[in-house]
Amino acid sequence: MLNLNRYVIVIVIVLVLSTMRTLVYYGLQNSNIITIYTNSVIWRYSTNGTGIMEHVVLDIDRQGFHYIKQSGNSVYGRSSTKLSIVLIGNERMYYQYTYSRENFSLSIDSNIVVNKRYVVVQWLNIEMKLYTNQYVNKSYHRFLFPKTIVLQCLDRNITINMNYAFVKVNYLKNTTLVKLSIYDIQLDTKMYSYYLAKCLSINKIDKLSNALSYFNTTYIPMYAKVDTYIASVESIELLDISVQGLSLADIYNAFIVLPWIIPTLNISLGILYRVDLPYEEKELLENMKSLDFVAQTLNLIYTYVQDKLVLLELVEHLMNRYSLQDPSIKVELNKTVNNISIYMELREQGVVNMTKDEVLQLLTEIVRTLNSAGLRLVGIENELYRARLEDLRHALSQQPDDARMWVVISALALTVVQVCILVSAMLYVFKRWKRYEKPSFNKPLG
Numbered sequence: 238m239l240n241l242n243r244y245v246i247v248i249v250i251v252l253v254l255s256t257m258r259t260l261v262y263y264g265l266q267n268s269n270i271i272t273i274y275t276n277s278v279i280w281r282y283s284t285n286g287t288g289i290m291e292h293v294v295l296d297i298d299r300q301g302f303h304y305i306k307q308s309g310n311s312v313y314g315r316s317s318t319k320l321s322i323v324l325i326g327n328e329r330m331y332y333q334y335t336y337s338r339e340n341f342s343l344s345i346d347s348n349i350v351v352n353k354r355y356v357v358v359q360w361l362n363i364e365m366k367l368y369t370n371q372y373v374n375k376s377y378h379r380f381l382f383p384k385t386i387v388l389q390c391l392d393r394n395i396t397i398n399m400n401y402a403f404v405k406v407n408y409l410k411n412t413t414l415v416k417l418s419i420y421d422i423q424l425d426t427k428m429y430s431y432y433l434a435k436c437l438s439i440n441k442i443d444k445l446s447n448a449l450s451y452f453n454t455t456y457i458p459m460y461a462k463v464d465t466y467i468a469s470v471e472s473i474e475l476l477d478i479s480v481q482g483l484s485l486a487d488i489y490n491a492f493i494v495l496p497w498i499i500p501t502l503n504i505s506l507g508i509l510y511r512v513d514l515p516y517e518e519k520e521l522l523e524n525m526k527s528l529d530f531v532a533q534t535l536n537l538i539y540t541y542v543q544d545k546l547v548l549l550e551l552v553e554h555l556m557n558r559y560s561l562q563d564p565s566i567k568v569e570l571n572k573t574v575n576n577i578s579i580y581m582e583l584r585e586q587g588v589v590n591m592t593k594d595e596v597l598q599l600l601t602e603i604v605r606t607l608n609s610a611g612l613r614l615v616g617i618e619n620e621l622y623r624a625r626l627e628d629l630r631h632a633l634s635q636q637p638d639d640a641r642m643w644v645v646i647s648a649l650a651l652t653v654v655q656v657c658i659l660v661s662a663m664l665y666v667f668k669r670w671k672r673y674e675k676p677s678f679n680k681p682l683g
């Protein structure tokens with residue numbers, strides 16, 4: 238009975254120490270700390286939670302931003318959409334759009350040049366794949382040589398010159414592959430502007446009316462790039478947005494000029510609808526009339542990208558208000574049903590001269606801007622003023638915080654004690670077992 242009590246006491250001690258270590262670990266996990274270094278500020282805020290529902294990574298500087306969001310998706314299925322637009326040299330736009338789902342894929346790319354006299358679609362390539370249950374082996378193609386198309390717009394005729402195009406169709410086993418390529422389509426700049434203003438539905442194309450006033454090459458940026466990627470895989474949805482430019486003005490100009498450049502893609506495709514093609518190809522093209530490049534592109538941009546432009550305004554604001562030269566911001570956010578964790582870092586040499594109040598105000602402005610950009614951080618800015626502030630910019634304050642140091646030491650000490658007790662208990666049990674070990678029957682008696 239005495240031996241049993243000893244075992245019980247040992248077990249109780251081990252359980253108590255394990256519980257204390259868990260509590261210490263819990264205290265380390267729930268944190269709210271702002272650390273100021275000579276060239277950066279870091280805010281770590283976390284509360285315990287399991288099962289990540291949303292994960293966000295954001296990088297911002299004065300050349301643009303990169304935003305990644307991974308979250309749960311209530312609509313199961315597999316699909317992806319990617320839009321990439323590059324404007325360069327005050328005259329050129331490269332456009333690429335891809336879409337795929339279980340039984341269908343679409344790829345579009347084009348290059349457009351704008352000058353004072355002409356808008357030239359240098360090429361427009363479209364590739365469609367449709368997976369069916371029909372097992373047919375057949376292929377054919379048609380070439381379309383120089384062609385002049387006239388679009389009637391109220392009292393004017395708009396002439397469009399096409400240099401070359403072809404349609405290629407392949408039926409192979411259970412796949413239908415359609416390729417369209419159009420080259421060197423020229424539109425008179427003034428007539429194209431007239432067509433957009435008078436004969437294209439302004440209500441259908443959001444913000445086109447404002448864009449028409451910027452219809453000249455001076456508003457095409459020297460360099461700006463917009464990338465949007467949306468993917469849905471079973472229960473996970475991924476959103477990846479990247480906007481880059483040489484300056485904030487270049488980025489805004491890119492969004493200004495897009496609505497009046499992109500309609501040239503629809504016009505180019507419309508030329509094929511007017512060409513006298515065989516019935517079978519006409520039927521294939523009928524399925525493509527639903528492809529509205531303008532609607533698809535502007536919908537993606539205004540739905541997923543437009544509200545993120547406030548992030549670039551934030552960088553400009555921080556530079557002007559706090560005399561920062563080259564600020565960059567990194568944010569990592571994890572959200573569960575009831576909990577949240579945030580890692581936020583501002584990198585900038587000018588931090589060394591900022592007061593603690595300025596640091597708090599700066600972080601507050603960052604959080605409010607992130608909230609307006611759709612991160613849903615309402616009320617989180619209040620936690621900044623409850624945070625423990627560590628200022629490590631001076632030599633005397635570079636020692637670790639005493640309270641946190643004692644927590645770490647306590648955790649280590651409890652771990653060491655727990656391991657020692659477990660080892661002692663194992664040795665104690667082993668000795669008792671050896672003492673009461675039964676004699677072997679192979680040994681001689683007496």
